[in-house]
Amino acid sequence: MNHIISVLVENKAGVLAKISGLFSRRGFNIESLAVGPTENKKISRITILVNAEKQGIEQVIKQLYKLINVLKIQELDPSNIVERELVLVKVSTNAKNRAEILEVVNIFRANIVDVAKKSLLIEITGTTSKIKAFTDLLDTYGIIEIIRTGKIACSRGNKKD
Amino acid sequence: MNHIISVLVENKAGVLAKISGLFSRRGFNIESLAVGPTENKKISRITILVNAEKQGIEQVIKQLYKLINVLKIQELDPSNIVERELVLVKVSTNAKNRAEILEVVNIFRANIVDVAKKSLLIEITGTTSKIKAFTDLLDTYGIIEIIRTGKIACSRGNKKD
Numbered sequence: 001m002n003h004i005i006s007v008l009v010e011n012k013a014g015v016l017a018k019i020s021g022l023f024s025r026r027g028f029n030i031e032s033l034a035v036g037p038t039e040n041k042k043i044s045r046i047t048i049l050v051n052a053e054k055q056g057i058e059q060v061i062k063q064l065y066k067l068i069n070v071l072k073i074q075e076l077d078p079s080n081i082v083e084r085e086l087v088l089v090k091v092s093t094n095a096k097n098r099a100e101i102l103e104v105v106n107i108f109r110a111n112i113v114d115v116a117k118k119s120l121l122i123e124i125t126g127t128t129s130k131i132k133a134f135t136d137l138l139d140t141y142g143i144i145e146i147i148r149t150g151k152i153a154c155s156r157g158n159k160k161d
Numbered sequence: 162m163n164h165i166i167s168v169l170v171e172n173k174a175g176v177l178a179k180i181s182g183l184f185s186r187r188g189f190n191i192e193s194l195a196v197g198p199t200e201n202k203k204i205s206r207i208t209i210l211v212n213a214e215k216q217g218i219e220q221v222i223k224q225l226y227k228l229i230n231v232l233k234i235q236e237l238d239p240s241n242i243v244e245r246e247l248v249l250v251k252v253s254t255n256a257k258n259r260a261e262i263l264e265v266v267n268i269f270r271a272n273i274v275d276v277a278k279k280s281l282l283i284e285i286t287g288t289t290s291k292i293k294a295f296t297d298l299l300d301t302y303g304i305i306e307i308i309r310t311g312k313i314a315c316s317r318g319n320k321k322d
Binding site: 028029036114 | 208251
C-alpha cells in the first residue's frame, strides 16, 4: 500500500541522508521523494511516497521521531488531501502529428514550454492517474524524456499544520 | 553558485541514501531534491539543486560515478534548460479579500485546487523567481502552509539524453 509521509526537518546538511538511510535499512524503496524549503527558510519539508505495510511504516515513523533534526512527521490521509505532481515530457514530433499532439495537450490542460524542430517539451501537473493517462497517450508518438518531481500533498480545509 | 545535477539511477532501496550521504559528507547542503520514476520503471531520476563551488561539484560528480547504481550524471547548463517547480500554497482568506486573491491567482496563471471557509489552496508552477514573486504577494494575506516539489529541469531542443 502507498503511504504519503510529510516530514518537517531543519534545513541542514546530512538530514536527508539520515532519513533516506532509515528507509533503506528496512528495505523500503522510496517511490518518490520531494524536498523543498518551506515558508521558514530554516525548515525544509520532505514529502515521501513509499510502498509498504502499515506496521512497517509505523515503525519507521517512530524511528524518524528519534532523529534530532526532525521537527514534525505527518502521515497524510489519502481521503482528505490534494495531491499533485509536476512532470516535464519531451516528445518527438514531426509536421504531420504536431496538431494531434497539441490537441492532447489542450484536453489535459498541459502547457507547451519549449518547441524544437523535432520535439516538444510539455509541462503537466495533476494526480498520478491523470499523468499516467497523459504519458500513455504521448507514448504512441515517442517519448524522448520524462522528468517527474515526485508527489506532494496538502491536507484539505483549514487545519493549521 | 547554484548547480543543477540530474542523475539517473537504478530504482533500488538505498541508492538515495548513498547519494545524499555523499553530498552531506562534504558538507554540501542540498537546496532541493526531487526523485521520481522515468519512462523506464527500473530507472529513477534524481534532480538535485545544490549551492557550492564549481570545484567541489566536480569532485562530487566524480564520486557519484563510482557508485554502482548510478547510471548517468549530467550537470545541466542553466543557459539551455527549462526549469520548473510545483508549489502548493494554502493561504488564509475571508469574504473581504477573496476577490483580491483570485485576481493575483489569475495574473500568475495559478490554479485554485481547494476551497474552504477560511482558506484557499493554490497550485502554481514556474521558475523560482516567479514563485517567489507569487508567494511574496500572498504573504500579505497570511500563508498557512507552503509545499514545494523542488526544481526539475530539462535541456532544450532535441538532444536525446
